Amino acid sequence: xxxxxxxxxxxxxxxxxxxxxxxxxxxxxxxxxxECGEANCMAFATRLVNGELLLVDCPPLHTDEYRASREKLExxxxxxxxxxxxxxxxRAINIGGKYVLQRHDxxxxxxxxxxxxxxxxxxxxxxxxxxxxxxxxxxxxxxxxLTLNAIAxxxxxxxxxKFGNAVRTITGASHHPLILCALDPEVMAAGLAEAKxxxxxxxxxxxxxxxxxxxxxLSHKAPLAIFAPNDLALLxxxxxxxxxxxxxxxxxxxxxxxxxxxxxxxxNFTAIRASACKQFDELFGFPLLGVPLxxxxxxxxxxxxxTWREAITASMLISRYADLLIMHSxxxxxxxxxxxxxxxxxxxxRKPVTVEAGVRTFGRPDAKSPVLMTTNYALTYFTVESxxxxxxxxxxxxxxxxxxxxVESAVAGRNFTAEGIAAALKSNNAAGLVTHTTLVxxxxxxxxxxxxxxxxxxxxxxxxxxxxxxPQFLRERWPPET
Amino acid sequence: MARKNPDNGPSLDAEQLFALAPQLRELLKGVHQIELxxxxxxxxxxxxxxxxSGTGHAAPxxxxxxxxxxxxxTSLIRESYFPPNAAFPGKIREVRLGATRAEGGxxxxxxxxxGATTPAxxxxxxxxxxxxxxxxxxxxxxxxxxxxxxxxxxxxxxDPAEWARMNVNxxxxxxxxxxxxxxxxxxxxxxxxxxxxxxxxxxxAVDVPVIIGGCGDPKKxxxxxxxxxxxxxxxxxxxxxVTLDMAESKTLERVATAARDHGHVLxxxxxxxxxxxxxxxxxxxxxxxxxxxxxxxxxxxxxxGLEYSFTIHERARYAALMGDSELAHPTISAATxxxxxxxxxxKMAPEYGTRxxxxxxxxxxxxxxxxLAGVDLFLMMHPAAVLTLREIIPRLGKTGAPHxxxxxxxxxxxx
Numbered sequence: 001x002x003x004x005x006x007x008x009x010x011x012x013x014x015x016x017x018x019x020x021x022x023x024x025x026x027x028x029x030x031x032x033x034x035e036c037g038e039a040n041c042m043a044f045a046t047r048l049v050n051g052e053l054l055l056v057d058c059p060p061l062h063t064d065e066y067r068a069s070r071e072k073l074e075x076x077x078x079x080x081x082x083x084x085x086x087x088x089x090x091r092a093i094n095i096g097g098k099y100v101l102q103r104h105d106x107x108x109x110x111x112x113x114x115x116x117x118x119x120x121x122x123x124x125x126x127x128x129x130x131x132x133x134x135x136x137x138x139x140x141x142x143x144x145x146l147t148l149n150a151i152a153x154x155x156x157x158x159x160x161x162k163f164g165n166a167v168r169t170i171t172g173a174s175h176h177p178l179i180l181c182a183l184d185p186e187v188m189a190a191g192l193a194e195a196k197x198x199x200x201x202x203x204x205x206x207x208x209x210x211x212x213x214x215x216x217x218l219s220h221k222a223p224l225a226i227f228a229p230n231d232l233a234l235l236x237x238x239x240x241x242x243x244x245x246x247x248x249x250x251x252x253x254x255x256x257x258x259x260x261x262x263x264x265x266x267x268n269f270t271a272i273r274a275s276a277c278k279q280f281d282e283l284f285g286f287p288l289l290g291v292p293l294x295x296x297x298x299x300x301x302x303x304x305x306x307t308w309r310e311a312i313t314a315s316m317l318i319s320r321y322a323d324l325l326i327m328h329s330x331x332x333x334x335x336x337x338x339x340x341x342x343x344x345x346x347x348x349x350r351k352p353v354t355v356e357a358g359v360r361t362f363g364r365p366d367a368k369s370p371v372l373m374t375t376n377y378a379l380t381y382f383t384v385e386s387x388x389x390x391x392x393x394x395x396x397x398x399x400x401x402x403x404x405x406x407v408e409s410a411v412a413g414r415n416f417t418a419e420g421i422a423a424a425l426k427s428n429n430a431a432g433l434v435t436h437t438t439l440v441x442x443x444x445x446x447x448x449x450x451x452x453x454x455x456x457x458x459x460x461x462x463x464x465x466x467x468x469x470x471p472q473f474l475r476e477r478w479p480p481e482t
Numbered sequence: 483m484a485r486k487n488p489d490n491g492p493s494l495d496a497e498q499l500f501a502l503a504p505q506l507r508e509l510l511k512g513v514h515q516i517e518l519x520x521x522x523x524x525x526x527x528x529x530x531x532x533x534x535s536g537t538g539h540a541a542p543x544x545x546x547x548x549x550x551x552x553x554x555x556t557s558l559i560r561e562s563y564f565p566p567n568a569a570f571p572g573k574i575r576e577v578r579l580g581a582t583r584a585e586g587g588x589x590x591x592x593x594x595x596x597g598a599t600t601p602a603x604x605x606x607x608x609x610x611x612x613x614x615x616x617x618x619x620x621x622x623x624x625x626x627x628x629x630x631x632x633x634x635x636x637x638x639x640x641d642p643a644e645w646a647r648m649n650v651n652x653x654x655x656x657x658x659x660x661x662x663x664x665x666x667x668x669x670x671x672x673x674x675x676x677x678x679x680x681x682x683x684x685x686x687a688v689d690v691p692v693i694i695g696g697c698g699d700p701k702k703x704x705x706x707x708x709x710x711x712x713x714x715x716x717x718x719x720x721x722x723x724v725t726l727d728m729a730e731s732k733t734l735e736r737v738a739t740a741a742r743d744h745g746h747v748l749x750x751x752x753x754x755x756x757x758x759x760x761x762x763x764x765x766x767x768x769x770x771x772x773x774x775x776x777x778x779x780x781x782x783x784x785x786x787g788l789e790y791s792f793t794i795h796e797r798a799r800y801a802a803l804m805g806d807s808e809l810a811h812p813t814i815s816a817a818t819x820x821x822x823x824x825x826x827x828x829k830m831a832p833e834y835g836t837r838x839x840x841x842x843x844x845x846x847x848x849x850x851x852x853x854l855a856g857v858d859l860f861l862m863m864h865p866a867a868v869l870t871l872r873e874i875i876p877r878l879g880k881t882g883a884p885h886x887x888x889x890x891x892x893x894x895x896x897x
Contacts, residue, residue, distance in 0.1 A: 102800065104793045121896075141785070156894050181893045203893070207558065214554075222523040236561035244555045261884025262877060266603050266854075283561060294889040296897045308843070313872060315847045319792070319854050327896055333835030336825055337847045338782060344789040347496065349799065379787045404752050408822060409780060412698045414727050447668040449596060460699050465626075466824050 008060065013280045016099040016106050019076065021045040022289045027076070029060045035432045038180045048077070051099075051107060051351075067197040080276045080285050081323070084223045084249045086150065087177025094148055095251070095323040096287030101277040104349050111346040112287045112318050113149035114338060115326045117293055120166035127166065131173045133330055139339055142382040142465040146339035148176075148277065152203070152326045155182035160190035167194040179203055179326065183210035183227075183414050189192070192220050201225055201324075203289075210238055214245040222249075225289055229255030230264055232271065239283045242374040249287045250322065258295040266320050273321040290322035307331055314338050318345060354404035358426045363394035367435040370478050371422065372470070373465065374442060375410050384467040389407075391471035396433055400424045403430060407444040418451035425456055438475075438480050537757070550621075568605050570803035574598040574810050575773055576612065577747055579720055580691025586716035586745060593656060595776070595858040596812030601799055602856040609879045614853060616650035616871055617657035617693055617861050619818060622672075622680050623664040625628065628827035630841040642680055643687035652686045653865050654872055659693035659722065660684045661833040665706050666697035673723050674709035685717065692822040693720040693749075693861075700725065704733035713742040723751035723778055726762050738769035749814060754794050762806040772811070776859070781815040783823035784848050791815070796854035808894050812858035817867065820848035842866040850874065 014023075024045040032040040036057045038047065047053040055061060055077065063069050083097035093113045100106040116134045118127055131151065131216040139146045153170055155163040163182055170178065171194060178200035180191040180348050188202060202220075204227035205213040217224040224247050228235035233255055242250060255261075269288055275281040292314040295306050311334040314325055318341055329335070354376045362385075374384045376399050388395065400420055402410035410416035425431070425439070438459045441449065443465035461480060464473050501719040534724040534803035581587025620642050627635075636764040638645040642660060660681060664672040684692055694710055696703035707721050721741055728734040741748050750766060759777055766775055779798060782791045795813060802810040820826055826844035827837060834840065845867040849860050853875070862868050 049622045078880050102793075102796055103789075106652055106798050117897075139834070156896060158894065159888060181892055183891075210558070211556075230884045230890055231886070232565075233563040236563050237558050241555050241559045244559060246554075255884065255886065255889055257884040257889060260877070262874070263603060263879070263881045264606075264884045266878070267606050267881055270604055274566065274568075291889075291892060292890045297889050297895050298891050308839075308866075308870070311843055312846060312850055312874070316850055316854060319851055331835050331839075332830075332833045333840040333843055336834055336840065337843060340785045341788070341851070342849065344785070344787075345792065347789060349789070349793050369548070377787070379785075383786070403753070406782065406822075408819075409753050409782075413725065414700075415753070447666065450668065466828070468828065 014076070014078070015166060015277070016049070016051070016077075016079075019049050021049050023076065024048050024073065027073045028058065029066055029069075030058065033060060035059050050111070057433040079109070080280050081273070081429070082249075082286055084251055084287050086113075086178060086179070086199060086223060086324075087199065088199050091149075091175050091176065091177060092199070093177050093324075098273070098277065098321075098323070100288075101274055101321075102296045103345065107348040108346050110323065111342050112322055112344070113177075113324055114335070115150035115152040115177075115324065116148055116330060117152045117154050117181075117326060117328050118166070118170065119154040120159070120162045121156045122166070124169055127169055128173055130330070131170060131176075135174060136174065137330065137332075137335060141340055141343060142345065142379065143386050146343055148335070148339075150177045150179060150324075152179040152181055155184070155187045155191070158184060158187060160184075160187045163187045164190035164194045167191040171195055171198060177201075179225075179386065181326075183209060185209050185216060188213065188216055192216060192222070196220075199223070201251060203227070205238060205242060207234055207238070209418075211240060211245075214242055214247050215302060217242075217247045217249075218245070223251060224249065225251040225253055227253045229253075229256070230257065230268065232268060235272075236283045239286065242284075251289050252284070252286050253291065256291040256294045256313065257319065258292065258309055259298065263312070267317065269317065269321045270443075287323035288321055289324045289326070291326045292317065293326050293328040296328055307334055310334060311337065315341055318342050350480035354378055354401075357399050357401035357424070359430075359433070360385070360397045360399060362388045362397065363392060363431075365394045365396050368479065370440055370474055371398060371430055371434055371438070372396065372440045373400060373424070374467075375400055375405060375407050375416060376400065377404050377406045377410075380406045384470070387467040387470055393471065393474065395474075396430075398424055398428050398430065409441045411445050413447065416445060416448070418448055418455040419478065421448070421452050422455040425458065430458075436479075442467075443469075484893050488763075495629040527560075550750040552628065565606055567607065568600055570600060572803040572805045572807070572810055574799075574802055574812060575775075577773055577776055577812050579693075579718055579747060579859075581599045581716055581745065585718070587718055588685065588689070589691055590600055592718065593691055598799070598856060598858075599803070601796070601803065602854055603878050606881045609881070612858070613875050614858050614860065615656040615881055616654075616868055617659045617660050617814075617859060618653055618868065619654035619661060619861060619863050620645040620649065620684065621661045621663055622677075623670065625663060627863075628837075628841060630837055631821065634863075634865055643683040646684050646688045650690055653868050654811070654866070655690065657691045657693060657720075657859070658684065658688055659861055661695035662706060663695075663697060665699075665702055667699055667702055671695075671702075674706045677706045678709050678713045681719075683715060685714060685798055691718065693722050695722045699728040700731040700733055704731075704737050706729060706769070707737045708740040711737075711744040711746050714744070716745045719746045720776060721746055721748050724762070724766070725751050726758055726765075728888065729762070729765055732766060735769060741774065741788040742770040747774045747776060749776050749778050750811075752780065754782075754790050756781045756794065756798055758807065759798065760806075761806050762802070763811065772807075775811050777809075777811045777813045778816070779813060781817065781819045781848065781852065783820045783826070784844055784851070785823045786847060788851060792851055792855050795852055795857060799856040813856065814859040814861065815852045815857040816861040817845050817849035817852070818861055821863075827844055848871045853878075 028041045038044040079097045079099045081096045081098035092108045097109045180200045181203040182188045202224045204225040226238045241250045257265045272284045275284040292310045295310045402415040440461045442462040446462045449460040574596045578594045580589040580592040600608040634675045646658045662677045664670040750762045798809045842864040
């Protein structure tokens with residue numbers, strides 16, 4: 001904070017893109033001790049500004065000798081959106097920690113955790129069943145397991161005892177991080193008393209209850225969310241006030257309006273994040289909480305419609321800077337796209353889209369094993385790889401350089417052609433791998449089959465359009481009839 | 483209204499579809515005025531990202547003194563907030579699709595896309611100049627479609643004209659795309675004359691702007707596009723698409739000049755590569771005015787690389803708004819590509835829901851994600867996805883409507 005109490009803005013800070021490795025190098029020990037695993041301090045500095053390594057990876061920096069430099073580096077490299085930790089132990093979640101407004105400017109960190117709600121009027125059996133569902137929901141996506149991340153406990157009763165009981169039931173049943181939701185400080189206190197040492201997120205401080213909520217956050221060393229629906233001046237006022245109270249770990253909820261107010265919600269989220277990342281407005285430099293669950297406050301629509309609306313609201317908020325979501329629906333068709341989109345948008349856009357072309361061997365193929373073919377687009381390759389591995393197939397997979405395009409795009413764009421296939425068979429010495437001359441090409445490249453038979457002299461089998469069909473395809477069609 | 487368990491839910495029926503868009507009729511009547519709230523903070527000229535807060539607007543508050551001594555505040559420390567006035571030097575070109583009789587064609591009305599001066603839905607002050615529009619697909623021969631898509635169009639799949647009519651009358655298409663798949667030399671190798679006849683039928687069946695989809699073969703497409711361009715003189719068709727491949731096959735000039743001479747618009751298709759997109763546009767500028775070029779930067783399915791599409795569209799739009807005129811063209815997205823994802827069409831374990839819901843939500847989220855990245859025209863298929871976009875696009879255009887009371891007690895709501 002600058003001396004006049006205004007947020008530090010503009011030129012006083014550098015964005016992560018403007019920080020050069022030299023800026024960092026100057027503050028490192030410069031002993032080239034290689035304890036970090038890098039060859040020298042300059043290499044470490046380069047990877048640090050790229051976000052590939054962290055300050056903790058440099059052990060000497062954390063000795064007293066370098067304390068002053070370390071603190072300078074911490075300030076230099078701090079993300080304009082602070083990181084807030086919810087929960088404790090292995091399942092604790094970090095939210096925020098964002099450096100940029102747009103993903104292509106750097107990369108997004110700390111994928112948006114999704115919390116699912118329960119409430120204090122649910123009978124215990126129902127509560128436990130819902131917790132079980134939250135814990136068990138998982139999807140295997142290109143070799144990774146995607147899951148839900150937290151539980152939001154809502155006080156619907158308004159009764160401290162009931163809220164405390166519900167929180168106790170949940171802390172006993174789950175190690176997931178918790179968000180305690182009650183706007184009455186007395187109710188919140190009862191919940192917090194049952195979640196000691198769990199570092200739950202307190203939801204929420206408002207214009208009327210902030211003083212008591214600040215005391216609770218301080219006494220329980222817990223992060224505190226601020227709820228100021230569609231009032232950004234009030235939101236800034238509450239941040240300023242709570243910081244003055246000594247509460248450092250704040251989360252911002254400018255309100256999620258899923259129907260008429262939805263454009264305002266998008267604009268508010270964008271304005272807050274732009275202020276933090278472009279102007280370094282410290283009062284807006286905190287994680288954003290989106291609550292797609294608010295769709296359920298409308299009563300005039302059918303359940304299907306509300307569920308549908310919750311799904312689209314969640315996905316758009318993931319795209320528009322939400323660092324944490326609270327949702328209600330546990331339907332798979334709602335959650336699956338969120339988990340996948342979250343995984344995708346948090347990948348590093350600077351990483352290449354491609355895998356190396358060449359032959360991959362799966363299982364223990366022999367001279368009679370199938371030879372399959374795919375493109376070098378990373379997601380295509382990993383999808384095919386995952387399907388082959390899951391089915392324990394013995395086969396060869398030739399990865400063709402299509403310039404990182406998927407099969408369909410590569411066929412349309414002529415990056416995957418009969419000539420290209422012929423060249424790949426040759427350069428990978430396919431004739432030396434197997435004694436047959438049958439090649440399985442992707443179903444989406446079916447139109448190439450005639451040309452390819454001519455160009456290669458190999459017999460072409462058109463495989464399934466989706467690689468999930470490979471196991472069944474090989475069961476039915478391999479070895480091929482002669 | 484009925485409360486059904488979505489787990490057991492069958493496909494969305496017509497009643498549900500309209501329930502998805504309860505405000506639709508009202509919105510279409512245009513009864514709501516677009517309200518612009520508190521957006522004009524004129525500070526200097528053309529400054530990007532003027533610091534939004536503090537810095538001179540607000541009188542320094544006494545409580546904001548630097549005193550580090552922690553005296554807990556006893557009342558709220560009031561801070562101000564001024565929305566940013568985000569002005570960008572660049573502007574996306576406006577491209578008109580379709581032509582009325584007065585404009586030299588036979589459509590009942592033409593549509594303009596593009597014209598953005600800020601990133602999509604970026605702030606309160608800049609609603610989209612032209613709201614994005616939706617085109618529904620028609621294929622000129624039976625194609626393999628996922629079951630969930632096919633069941634909506636099964637009865638018209640052998641009749642492109644009827645299919646086009648259904649897209650407009652039943653599903654509310656702003657534009658119709660006819661994919662001339664049968665011209666593919668590797669499938670039916672239908673003649674340009676046959677393709678021209680199909681397009682004529684479509685133009686007679688519907689009076690909305692039409693997009694002409696080719697087969698992807700740069701030589702055959704050139705023949706077909708040239709013939710169609712001649713026949714449909716002045717209709718301002720969108721020709722989908724021209725590629726760098728055509729430049730290599732020496733067919734680009736022919737198609738581009740045919741589009742120019744007969745009054746059509748070109749869709750420049752490139753594969754997730756802005757340098758290629760710029761190069762293709764530069765080549766096209768030799769033959770046709772930039773106001774007759776739309777870009778397709780490639781749409782990949784959610785789960786199969788949508789993030790690459792999202793980021794390439796955001797990058798292109800920001801670059802254009804910052805002054806790169808070679809990227810300052812409206813963009814289209816084939817949201818139907820969402821159906822390439824297995825999660826959209828495959829039967830899965832019950833905990834992932836029915837594909838009758840998973841498929842349409844996949845197409846919907848694909849489209850909405852790129853809507854936020856600034857796409858101006860969507861190629862779509864599933865009626866529920868289309869209705870959702872038709873509900874959301876007008877809604878996103880007008881801010882100032884939240885009722886804080888509605889969500890004030892979301893914590894205590896009984897669900």
